[in-house]
Amino acid sequence: MNILEKITQQLDDFSKSEKKVADAIxxxxxxxxxxxxxxLAKIADVSEPTVNRFCRRLDTKGFPDFKLHLAQSLANTTTYVHRQLDENDSPESYIAKTFESSMACLSRAQNSLDPQQVNRAVNMLTQAKQLSFFGLGASSAVAHDATNKFFRFSLPVQCFDDPVMMRMSAANSSPDQVFVLISYTGRTKALVEIAHLARQKGALVLGLTAKDSPLANAASMVLSMDIPNDVDLHLPMASRLTQMVLIDVLATGFILRRGNVFIENLQKVKEGIKNSQFDSP
Incomplete structure (x- = not known):
């Protein structure tokens, strides 16, 4: 466990002054x-002995040793930086917290993604005759974003964020369809039921969800990422952001797999909608 993870783990155990040091760091x-x-003591509005005490609470020999461990943590920054929001945060502070937390989350998710599994998922998508993207809650935005991207690939695409419509679609599915079910937790009963129903009809189900979750177990194939299980306010933003980037990864793989002719066709599509926009200044 690196020093950033230790700080996150021990946040509730710090004194009020030590928490000020943690927040500043x-x-x-x-x-x-x-x-x-x-x-640092001035930034955190505490005394220098408080900073030293904070460092020793984290099993370092003092402030210089703490800084060495902190540098090592950032050099291997695949960790999610927990950023506690505070009602007194300035705009500069909560902007920094939101961006830094999101970037750390993306880095951690990227390093946890299996390239071979991504390649297999791209194979599945490129062989489909129709794609269906399903998501509920925050994941519904990801499903709609995926539909917008894959729609331009000259492939029938549908998207539902209503469980009844999902069930009807799955009940009418066929073996040449792929259902992409998106869920951060993978514990939404409706999506798990849809996965079972679609597979009963012979369709393939790609789950973009947590490893070993009920949805992962019900899917034909799973793409999972290490997204921190945090209860802070930014969690839906972080999970949705990583899911959208994963959709971009799959779309990019899809384009590259189809080859240069397909890329040229996408360029024609782009040119076709050019007149719908004002010219750049």
């Missing part, structure tokens, strides 16, 4: 690395 870890103990 998590708000700008790069700044903390290059700060003196006096500078």
């Amino acid at each position: 998590m708000a700008a870890p790069q700044t903390a690395i290059h700060s003196s103990i006096a500078a």
Whole structure:
């Protein structure tokens, strides 16, 4: 466990002053690395002994040793930086927290993604005669985004975020269809039922969901990413962001698999809608 993960794990155990130090470090870890103990104490509005006490609580030998561990953590930054929001956060602070948390989450998700499994998923998509993207709640936005991307690939695509319409579509499915079911937790009963129903009809089901979840177990194939299970306010944003990037990955793989002729066709589509936009200044 690296130092950032230790800070996240021990947040509830810190004193009020120590939490100030933790918040200052998590708000700008790069700044903390290059700060003196006096500078960090001033940023956190605490005393220098408090900073030293905070460092020793994390099993480091003091502030210099803590900075070394922090630098090592950032050099291998596949971790999700927990950014506690506070009602007194300035715009600069909550902007930084949102962006830094999202970027750390994307990095962690990327490193957890299996390229071979992505390749198999692209194979499945390119062989389909029709694609269906289903998602509920925050994942419904991802399903609609996927539909918008794959619609331009000259392939029948549908999207539903209503469980009844999903069930009707699955009940009428055939072996040449692929259903892409999107769920962060993979524990939504309606989607699990849809997966079973579609597979009973011979269709393939690609689950973009958590590993070993009920939906993962019901799907024909699964693409899972390590997305932190956090209860902070930005969780739906982080999970939706990583899901949308995964859709972009699959769409890119789809385009490359179809070859240059397909890419030229996409360029024609782009030219065809050019007149719907005002010219750039």
